[in-house]
Amino acid sequence: MGVLLLIGTRKGLFVLRGDDERRSFELEGPLLAGWQINHAVVDPRDGALYACANSWVYGGTVQRSTDLGKTWTRSEGLGLPEESGLKLASTWHLEPGHPSEPGTLWLGGEPAALFRSDDSGATWQVNDAVLGHETREKWTPGAGGLITHSITLDPDDPQRLWIGISAAGVFRTEDAGATWQPANVGTEACFLPEDRFPEVGQCVHKVLAHPGKPGRLWQQNHCGVYRSDDHGASWERLEGNGLPSGFGFGLALDPSDPDRAFVIPEEGAENRVTCDGRLGIYTTADAGASWELIVAAEPAWVAVLREGMSQDDEAVYVGAQSGHVYALRHGEVVVAAENLPPILSVEAAALQ
């Protein structure tokens, strides 16, 4: 089976269609020209495309297509309630809901907002528990703003999910969003002058729950790579065993192997380029006990953003700010596209 890659860029959405071997890719686009696509995804339940389409002039939107991008419909009524005193600045991440809840989707936005739709993205309802969270005054924006950028579902329980907010940390709900508890025990806020393990305020860059092993989560943080085996109740740091740096953004998991993960370390917060003058994809096959380097490009001083990695059962896909897309399969790297606008997101879906 081939793969459909949605590539969100600063200047529109591109589609790559890859063959069974992930050696040949056809490029289509740009779709939604003129829009900055922070993230785009295929809903595996019905094949619809969703995009977080943003404009510095016209604000943040969600666009939906049911014909693989030929036509798009913009969501209605997307915004924050007046009593919050906040306005929606941008949209950042779309997550199709649990398979048992067709038509349900989750949306993350700025400033630290979460929305839920129960009508396939036609309309959205703000999550009041996030907007009015008791720790919100302790949250501070990162370089990308105060953004809800990660939304990841428990594979078994539709009531349980996690969100990642920069820089507030990871939060977990077990009642479908009615309440949210901080889930940051063991993760460091290394940028703080003291009390580097607070309840909230951590700068999570990406958090993903493994789709096949309930309770296992992975996290790429501003201050390290972490794994949890207790639904995010605690985190174990996974560096000092092959990773050149704990700083990075991208994170990908192997859906068929919960012990395998992929990260792309960067030099650090003050020098956000890939380590050692090359684009290195580091992979672990033993749940983070050790890491192996796979060189995707060298020499290279690039960056891969938090939505810039994706995966399916065959390969891992990486989109860099250089505009290049790489496919890693069985240890071999193929350049799937070159010279696109700076890439913000990559999502893989089965090509029917």
Add this chain to the structure above:
Amino acid sequence: MAIVLLPGLLATEAGGQQRFELDAATVGDALRSLPISDLVLDERGEVRSLVHVYVDGERAHDLAAPVVTKSRIRIVAAIAGG
């Protein structure tokens, strides 16, 4: 009947229509009648900060500003970005 002229991205979002003739007594009436009003106005109904509105060549800073028959309302995106 006021005439509203949209820039390219908004016209695309409006189904390809760049020119609208609308019954409107004020600038706000006209903008709220557009199918892309959510892109021009935020969730409070205020003009987005980087959207500029001109009526017959003059910058309109007030949604209550009156328009008359054949007034030409131009929506202009501020120069920004990269």
